Amino acid sequence: MPTFSHFLETLLSSYPVFFEGLWLTIRVTAVSILIAVFIGLLFALFKISKVKVLNWIANIYIAVIRGTPLIVQIFIFYFGLTEFNIPKFWAASIGLALHNGAYIAEIFRGSIQSIDKGQMEAGRSLGMSHTLAMRRIILPQAFRRALPPLGNQFIIGLKDSSLAAFIALPELFSVATTQGARTFDEMTYLLIVAVYYLVLVLIFTLLVNLLEKRLSASD
Amino acid sequence: MTEKGEMIRVEKLNKSFGDLHVLKDIDMEVKESDVVVLIGASGSGKSTLLRCMNFLEIKNSGKVIIEGQTIEPNKDNLNKVRQKVGMVFQHFNLFPHKSVLNNVIEAPMMVKKLKRAQAEKEGRELLAKVGLADKADVYPNKLSGGQKQRVAIARSLAMKPEIMLFDEPTSALDPELVGEVLSTMKELAKEGMTMVVVTHEMGFAREVADWVVYMHDGKIVEKGKPADIFNDPKEQRTQDFLSSIL
Numbered sequence: 001m002p003t004f005s006h007f008l009e010t011l012l013s014s015y016p017v018f019f020e021g022l023w024l025t026i027r028v029t030a031v032s033i034l035i036a037v038f039i040g041l042l043f044a045l046f047k048i049s050k051v052k053v054l055n056w057i058a059n060i061y062i063a064v065i066r067g068t069p070l071i072v073q074i075f076i077f078y079f080g081l082t083e084f085n086i087p088k089f090w091a092a093s094i095g096l097a098l099h100n101g102a103y104i105a106e107i108f109r110g111s112i113q114s115i116d117k118g119q120m121e122a123g124r125s126l127g128m129s130h131t132l133a134m135r136r137i138i139l140p141q142a143f144r145r146a147l148p149p150l151g152n153q154f155i156i157g158l159k160d161s162s163l164a165a166f167i168a169l170p171e172l173f174s175v176a177t178t179q180g181a182r183t184f185d186e187m188t189y190l191l192i193v194a195v196y197y198l199v200l201v202l203i204f205t206l207l208v209n210l211l212e213k214r215l216s217a218s219d
Numbered sequence: 220m221t222e223k224g225e226m227i228r229v230e231k232l233n234k235s236f237g238d239l240h241v242l243k244d245i246d247m248e249v250k251e252s253d254v255v256v257l258i259g260a261s262g263s264g265k266s267t268l269l270r271c272m273n274f275l276e277i278k279n280s281g282k283v284i285i286e287g288q289t290i291e292p293n294k295d296n297l298n299k300v301r302q303k304v305g306m307v308f309q310h311f312n313l314f315p316h317k318s319v320l321n322n323v324i325e326a327p328m329m330v331k332k333l334k335r336a337q338a339e340k341e342g343r344e345l346l347a348k349v350g351l352a353d354k355a356d357v358y359p360n361k362l363s364g365g366q367k368q369r370v371a372i373a374r375s376l377a378m379k380p381e382i383m384l385f386d387e388p389t390s391a392l393d394p395e396l397v398g399e400v401l402s403t404m405k406e407l408a409k410e411g412m413t414m415v416v417v418t419h420e421m422g423f424a425r426e427v428a429d430w431v432v433y434m435h436d437g438k439i440v441e442k443g444k445p446a447d448i449f450n451d452p453k454e455q456r457t458q459d460f461l462s463s464i465l
Contacts, residue, residue, distance in 0.1 A: 121275055122312035122371075126326035126378055127302035136329060140316050 002188040011192050014179070021175035022196060028093050028171060029158045035097035036157065037150075040104025045134075047109045058105065065102035071163050073099055078167040092164035092171075100157045107153060111146035112138060144215045151208035155201050162197075172196055223250040225287065226382050226413045227272055232281035234267055241267045243437040245281070249382070252411040256424040256445075259434035260460065265417045268434070269384050272415065273304040286381070302330065305380035309387040311367040313359040313374070319346065320355040323374045331378070338377075345373040349403050365396030369403050376407075383407065385416040421465060425449055433457045 002010075046058035065073070077095040078088070086094075115138050123133030165174035176193035180186035227249040234242040241264045249255050257265040270276040271283060277292045284290070290300055314322050323345060324338035333341075346352050349369040359367055368388055375383060385404065389397040401423050408414055408427050418424065424431050424445055431448040433441045433456075441448065441457045449465075452458045 116310075116312070118308060118310055118312035119314065122306075122308065122314070123326075124298075125273055125275065125301055125304075125306035125308075126375070127298050127330045128326060129298050132329055136325065137314055141314075144316065 002185065002191070007188055007191055010185070010188050011195065014189075014192060017179060018172065018175055018192070018196065021170055021172040024089075024170060025158075025161055025172040025200070028089065028096065028161045028164060028169070029154075031093045032096035032100060032161070033154050033157050035093070036100035036104050036153075039097060039101030040108050043101065043105035044108035044112060047105065048112060062102045062105060065099055070095075070099050070160055071166060074163055074167060088164070088167055088169045091167060092161070092169050096157060096161060096164070099160070100153060103153050103156075104150065107146050107149045108142065111142040111149075114145060115141050144212075147208065147212050147215065151205065151212075154208070155204060158200060158204065159197060223252065225249075226251055226253070226285070227415070228282070228284040229268070229272070230282040230284070232268070232271060232283065233279045234264075234271060234276060235279055241437050242271070242278075245437075245439060247432065247439060247442075249413060249415055252413055253429045254408045254414045254416065254427050255430045255432060256428040257415065257417045257432050257434060258419070258421070258424060258460075259440075263434040264437040265434050266386050269306075269386050269415060269417050272382075272384055273301050273306050275306070298330070302378050303380055304382045304384060305375035305378060306384045306386065307368065307371050307375055307388050309390050311359075311364070311371045311391075313367055313371055315359055318356050318358055319351065319362070319370050322359065322370060323377045326374070327377050342373070342377060345376050346370070348376075348406075349373045350399070363396055364392045365399045368392065368400045372400075372403055372407075382413045382415070385414065385418065387417050387419070389418065389420055419464070421449070421461075433460065435460070 043058045043061060046054040047062075049055060074092060074095040077098075078091045081091050119137050119141065120130075120133055123137045124130070128136070161171060162173035164171050165177065168174065170178075172193055176189040177186075180189040183189070225248060227247075229245055229247045232242050232245040233240070245264075245268060247255075247268075257268065259265050267276055271278050272285075274283070274290065274292055274297045282289050285300055285304065288295075290297070314325065317325060320339065320342050323342040324333075324335070327333040327338045327341065328335060343352060343355060346355055349372055351366060351369055351373070354362065354366065354370070359370065362370065372388075388404070389400050392400065397420065401420060404414070404416070404423070405427050416423070416428075426445075428445045430442060431445045432439055433448065433452075433454075435456050441452060441454045443453075448457065449461065452461060
């Protein structure tokens with residue numbers, strides 16, 4: 001084990017080498033989560049749709065994604081897409097987005113179905129179409145209800161982005177292992193990268209809590 | 220007296236939920252500015268009949284005719300029909316994520332494409348009418364049940380419906396809050412609104428209804444003027460029902 005002062009010293013002096021990786025991790029996470037939320041919403045609507053085919057598409061998608069390891073999905077994506085010359089950044093981002101999308105679809109489905117059906121009826125009785133009532137009445141309430149599990153899923157997504165190191169995307173974790181191997185000081189760099197993730201997650205948790213507070217004006 | 224226009228006519232209406240036959244060959248009509256009160260035990264089909272009138276439930280057979288037009292749920296634009304037929308629910312179903320005023324102006328703006336300024340002006344007038352002008356910017360969770368129901372009435376009126384349906388509007392209220400909702404409804408009736416009301420408030424039926432319809436087991440047993448129904452019911456089952464609740 002490195003001494004505490006050595007760890008602290010390295011933590012403070014190594015930030016230039018971590019900076020690029022940190023920035024890349026934030027970008028991969030942000031892009032993949034953004035896409036994942038769209039995918040999640042789409043498949044949640046598929047899942048509650050009256051159209052059987054859409055139900056099936058959503059069920060198969062969710063079953064396949066949830067039933068296979070993320071690392072396998074990322075590898076399949078990366079190697080499967082090499083012939084199309086997809087940059088690693090996008091292979092990782094899309095892989096993570098598809099993965100998180102399946103979980104977010106279930107989160108959204110649950111929160112949409114948890115909204116009292118009187119809400120849809122009230123909207124329809126005022127002359128709204130099903131789509132309009134869904135957009136204006138149901139989804140805003142469902143989204144707010146989905147925030148806590150959604151925030152949780154975002155944190156998982158952030159940490160899972162470290163798996164992109166295995167397709168040699170130079171994000172945070174990849175920087176830590178590279179630096180560790182280069183300096184034969186693996187443990188120090190692993191502890192440092194753990195601190196980076198921890199701080200990111202804490203900042204993120206804070207943001208989600210703030211958003212929850214702002215949205216709960218009517219509770 | 221001039222012949223009043225026909226607002227709703229229901230012919231040979233049947234509705235089942237699975238094996239449960241809820242409405243059995245219902246015939247009924249509601250004329251312009253009539254107040255029709257549906258009474259009967261729970262499970263007699265009154266709420267289902269009401270919900271068939273704005274197509275929240277779709278009949279299995281028979282006809283629902285709104286202002287002379289036979290509505291075919293899979294052909295006609297139900298959204299257009301529902302703009303003419305407002306509904307007030309037992310559990311209010313206010314939109315909790317919107318302020319009182321935004322509850323009221325949501326449909327006029329999104330469905331009728333009214334400009335915000337115009338919608339807000341009309342919305343505030345309606346809130347004043349139901350005695351809640353000062354609650355415009357409050358969220359529904361800060362209101363009492365009676366206030367919620369009055370907002371729901373204002374929200375429904377904002378679409379300028381020609382018919383109002385009330386589905387047990389006071390059943391979820393504390394007893395001391397029933398009066399304020401009923402007086403709002405009386406006010407509406409006085410203005411000549413066509414109303415169909417499912418309720419257990421016999422005082423309201425006696426005082427405000429033009430017609431009282433007693434339902435039992437999915438059928439209309441008796442229909443008459445309130446004085447006749449309450450003082451001199453013809454049918455044994457109506458007598459039994461009334462003596463059990465009065």
